[in-house]
Amino acid sequence: MSGRFHSIANADSTTSTWCSFERTTTTASTRTSTSMPSACGGGSIEREGRVSSTTDCVTICSVPDDKYKWDVVFKTRKTEMSRYIHMNFDHTAALVLKDGTVYHGMGHGPDGLYEGEAVFCTGMVGYTESLTDPSYYNQFLTFSYPLIGNYGVASFDDRSEGLPRFFESDSIKARAMVAHEVCEHPSHWSCDRTLPQWLCDEQVPAISGIDTRDLTKRLRAHGVMPALLAVGCEGDLPDIGRLRTRAAKMDDPTNKNLVREVSTPVTTVYNDAGDTTVVLLDCGAKYGIIKSLLRRNVRVVRVRYDTPIDVIETYKPDGILVSNGPGNPDRVDTICDTIDAALNxxxxxxxxxxxxxxxxxxxxxxxxxxxxxxxSQNQPCRELGTSRCYITSQNHGYVVDPASLEGTDLSLWMTNANDGSCEGVTSSRLNTFAVQFHPEANPGPRDTDFLFDRFLSLMGD
Structure with missing residues (x-):
């Protein structure tokens, strides 16, 4: 059985028209028609869309845009899942910062009101890797580059070392995406779907059409801050005054143990026949770290972040790697005792x-x-005592205080050439070193990929 929806409205109108089908439908189709202004020659424009899928509910929303065309979105609820099928449609949205600043734009993904920390990334590419990076958990990821999505989203079935090639986890981990322009018609050989389709499939909200340059400058000047994102149809958004009041009362959404929420719930072994065993303490580990080890024929045992040292030793590790992750490191419980025990x-x-x-x-x-x-993907890091400077990929909000290293067994090894912050530590007594940047990149340059070889050498000594 098929359902049909017909609506006629003035092309200059911003009124939304909704139609719901409650009966099980094998094929849903829509036809929309709108009158053209006399300046455009009169007449009308018709557009038809079809969904060939068994559904128990189809919701259709049609809104005219400024080019006198209709944009249509179908929302289908199947027995086993709910999914948006995107057809050039944008809701309205508002981004409200804690300081009261409001940005109005177009919404993507599911309707609702969302909380997170507004941050920005200056990378030109790598949006699929960034959005799936667990370090962005609970954050509104703002892309400062003006156009996002022009090469689409690759398939998760495209693999490297047995893991997805262009993703850093199994799903989008950022709380929401913020962009100036989102490409609806990507062009790339690996494209499996568009960025808006991916956001809808994963039920992740986004806002576009805002001045991300202004937003980035504000976050640089005043610091990253809590924010609210409201997505919905015109007229359905909450009162902006109320949103401002609520945003002003928000606490830092990352000042808690977010590692607990992204760490693996089960132990996974990769490359069981590998030459060397590394236990990966998963605080929100990127796939790129695992792949960098697998390329070196390492047996990787990925465990939850709070796994005790006695359990870790049952895997007979040659080394331990503590991964990246979201939130405030001071809030992560038990793991520091595990690391100290491993070093001892x-x-x-x-x-x-x-x-x-x-x-x-x-x-x-x-x-x-x-x-x-x-x-960003262009952070310069100086290696102290040498003339070397590496260009690195980074994604973090917290750093080690270099002054606090005094009196410990650790010493400053690398610094950021831009602000002098700590980028690496090493030790003359302990079998350890650590870096603030991502040697595996994904996305970004692999100038420091050799650090994985240094890790293997440390285990071999």
């Missing part, structure tokens, strides 16, 4: 991103939050 048992231990913060905390150092963080 002379197990080579390396940290990446949050890993350097947790490793440093385990030795008595301290961390603090940066004003707006390092989230």
């Amino acid at each position: 048992r002379d197990i080579p231990t390396v940290g990446i991103c949050m890993g350097i913060q947790l490793l440093s905390l385990s030795q008595g150092a301290e961390t603090y939050k940066l004003k707006f963080g390092h989230r």
